[in-house]
Amino acid sequence: MSDPRLEVDLAGVKFRNPILTASGCFHYGKEFAPYMDLRRLGGVIVKSLSVKPWPGHPPPRGAETPSGMLNAIGLQNPGVQAFIDRDLPWLVQRKVPVIASIVGHSVEEYIRVADRLRNAPGVVAIEVNISCPNLDDRSLMFSSNPDATGAVIRGVRRVSSQPVFTKLSPDVTDIVEIARAAVRGGSHGLSVMNTALGMAIDTESMRPKLSTFTGGLSGPAIKPIAIRCVYQVSRAFPEIPIIGQGGINSGADVAEFMLAGASAVAVGTANFTEPTTAKRIYDEFVEYLTRKRIKDVSQLKKMLKEG
Amino acid sequence: MSPTKDAAWSGQVEVFAYRRLAEPYHSLTIVAPDICARAAPGQFIAVRTPDDRSLLLRRPFSIHRVDRRPGWAGTVDIVFDIRGRGTEVLARARQHTSLDVLGPLGRPFRFPKEQTNCLLVGGGIGAAPLLFLAEELRGHGHRVDYILGGRTSEHLLRPIEAKRASLTVSFTTDDGSSGTQGVVTDILEERVRATKARVVYTCGPVPMLRAVARECARLKLPCQVAWEEVMACGFGACLVCAVPVRLERGAGNDEGWGWARCCTEGPVFSASRIHWERVEDAPAGVTT
Ligand SMILES: Cc1cc2nc3c(=O)[nH]c(=O)nc-3n(C[C@H](O)[C@H](O)[C@H](O)COP(=O)(O)O)c2cc1C
Numbered sequence: 001m002s003d004p005r006l007e008v009d010l011a012g013v014k015f016r017n018p019i020l021t022a023s024g025c026f027h028y029g030k031e032f033a034p035y036m037d038l039r040r041l042g043g044v045i046v047k048s049l050s051v052k053p054w055p056g057h058p059p060p061r062g063a064e065t066p067s068g069m070l071n072a073i074g075l076q077n078p079g080v081q082a083f084i085d086r087d088l089p090w091l092v093q094r095k096v097p098v099i100a101s102i103v104g105h106s107v108e109e110y111i112r113v114a115d116r117l118r119n120a121p122g123v124v125a126i127e128v129n130i131s132c133p134n135l136d137d138r139s140l141m142f143s144s145n146p147d148a149t150g151a152v153i154r155g156v157r158r159v160s161s162q163p164v165f166t167k168l169s170p171d172v173t174d175i176v177e178i179a180r181a182a183v184r185g186g187s188h189g190l191s192v193m194n195t196a197l198g199m200a201i202d203t204e205s206m207r208p209k210l211s212t213f214t215g216g217l218s219g220p221a222i223k224p225i226a227i228r229c230v231y232q233v234s235r236a237f238p239e240i241p242i243i244g245q246g247g248i249n250s251g252a253d254v255a256e257f258m259l260a261g262a263s264a265v266a267v268g269t270a271n272f273t274e275p276t277t278a279k280r281i282y283d284e285f286v287e288y289l290t291r292k293r294i295k296d297v298s299q300l301k302k303m304l305k306e307g
Numbered sequence: 308m309s310p311t312k313d314a315a316w317s318g319q320v321e322v323f324a325y326r327r328l329a330e331p332y333h334s335l336t337i338v339a340p341d342i343c344a345r346a347a348p349g350q351f352i353a354v355r356t357p358d359d360r361s362l363l364l365r366r367p368f369s370i371h372r373v374d375r376r377p378g379w380a381g382t383v384d385i386v387f388d389i390r391g392r393g394t395e396v397l398a399r400a401r402q403h404t405s406l407d408v409l410g411p412l413g414r415p416f417r418f419p420k421e422q423t424n425c426l427l428v429g430g431g432i433g434a435a436p437l438l439f440l441a442e443e444l445r446g447h448g449h450r451v452d453y454i455l456g457g458r459t460s461e462h463l464l465r466p467i468e469a470k471r472a473s474l475t476v477s478f479t480t481d482d483g484s485s486g487t488q489g490v491v492t493d494i495l496e497e498r499v500r501a502t503k504a505r506v507v508y509t510c511g512p513v514p515m516l517r518a519v520a521r522e523c524a525r526l527k528l529p530c531q532v533a534w535e536e537v538m539a540c541g542f543g544a545c546l547v548c549a550v551p552v553r554l555e556r557g558a559g560n561d562e563g564w565g566w567a568r569c570c571t572e573g574p575v576f577s578a579s580r581i582h583w584e585r586v587e588d589a590p591a592g593v594t595t
Pocket residue numbers: 022023024025047048071073075101129167193194195216217218219220222245246247248266267268269270545
């Protein structure tokens with residue numbers, strides 16, 4: 001049998017394979033270059049970018065939990081301009097397709113970041129990280145409110161030249177309702193999902209393990225929630241491409257997300273255990289497709305047996 | 308593509324020996340010739356917990372010592388106390404246990420260019436990198452003296468090896484069970500004068516580092532600290548291990564400080580670079 005076809009089309013952008021790396025889990029790529037050929041990746045979703053540099057939270061910023069970890073990085077990033085000047089050319093030079101993740105404290109800030117990235121060479125898509133407090137609205141998360149979500153996406157769409165993906169949070173009553181607001185706002189695709197809010201306490205010191213007390217839970221612990229979210233959203237919006245993420249750590253996990261309805265996936269926390277994780281997952285996934293005699297990766301989406 | 312020269316070595320290694328040190332401390336010797344050959348004092352290795360696959364992340368351990376004896380495969384020692392599930396499982400490793408390690412990682416201690424008297428100041432298990440440092444400094448012709456502190460005499464990390472690796476060793480314990488009753492900074496100035504030390508290397512708990520740094524600033528002695536912070540990846544990607552450092556104002560930084568990554572920009576920092584006002588003495592629970 002010939003090699004399976006791995007190329008995927010997400011909202012008009014072609015990726016050489018569906019395995020991307022998740023925002024905040026691959027930084028801007030450089031740290032991984034000594035260990036793997038980054039061209040093996042479908043693309044890199046870079047650490048979320050804001051208009052101005054954001055300092056992030058004080059330590060401790062991480063805590064391991066069963067089959068996962070909590071993080072409270074606080075979206076530390078050098079700002080979109082530093083990224084464009086310093087990190088983007090490096091990625092472009094290495095021919096790595098870049099999805100720029102953007103973040104803001106107001107609709108205005110999201111628009112300004114998207115505007116800076118307009119026509120930026122090498123940036124093939126925008127992922128809008130709406131898991132951020134909206135300072136214009138009593139600090140509720142954009143991601144928990146359909147109106148705020150719709151307002152951000154409409155604003156970003158007005159200025160951006162690239163397809164827009166909205167990254168949904170699982171911490172909502174009805175994820176389909178938020179997905180609908182994003183799609184109506186003009187989102188071309190959806191990233192499902194971000195971390196789930198969690199907390200851990202050290203029973204010896206009787207202190208929370210994170211400086212911020214609560215933080216984002218990631219890793220295999222959240223995978224069943226992510227699969228459920230992808231499934232619900234893909235059934236509600238069959239035409240909208242989904243980037244599945246949450247706990248991926250094997251080729252079988254990639255297949256599971258695609259069976260649930262994802263067109264591509266992003267590997268997050270698993271990169272931290274081993275800098276070559278994404279390459280291993282790629283190899284395992286190709287082996288899976290070959291073993292299952294699946295000729296084209298985009299078929300998987302339609303193969304879930306629900307009867 | 309095979310890893311480039313910037314890459315740390317990664318793979319399975321075998322435990323050569325497990326040893327229980329004093330009551331709270333454990334030591335593992337692993338056979339890791341590639342890491343051994345490249346390691347420098349102050350660097351660390353990141354170890355996956357064997358058996359328990361629900362623990363995803365590696366744990367960082369300072370390189371306590373290396374053995375590069377000719378005809379010997381090349382071993383690396385780590386020492387630790389039990390702080391949580393990961394170190395609990397690791398303390399059950401025995402000869403032939405296979406461990407997944409990545410290293411050496413991080414920036415090492417910088418050595419004086421000319422022959423210099425060096426004072427090493429360590430507290431508790433945090434003193435781990437100092438033995439390797441002492442041996443290498445001596446190998447480069449520097450004079451090495453040691454201050455080791457701990458809660459009790461049991462908490463002094465490998466006092467006999469410290470004696471062997473240095474000209475003089477002074478101990479302090481909180482309860483007076485060994486050496487001077489008190490903390491390392493109670494005797495720091497006196498030891499600096501007695502040993503004519505021109506540089507201080509220190510590692511241990513944060514309150515101790517802060518006190519040593521302050522004392523060194525007062526005595527106008529350069530001081531390098533080896534920092535410990537919770538990590539997730541160990542190679543610069545996750546931004547978990549944030550250390551507050553002073554930065555030049557300007558270039559988008561109006562505050563004069565920012566977060567450095569302990570794993571790649573440290574773990575060794577010049578004490579004068581740490582922004583001590585931002586350092587918390589009692590951070591939230593640390594479980595490794
Ligand atoms: C340390 C860390 C930092 C992260 N930073 C970001 C970020 O800056 N922007 C974002 O949209 N998601 C961020 N995430 C979420 C991941 O992109 C991903 O959606 C989530 O962790 C679930 O995938 P995983 O279980 O494979 O890690 C971060 C996750 C972790 C663990």
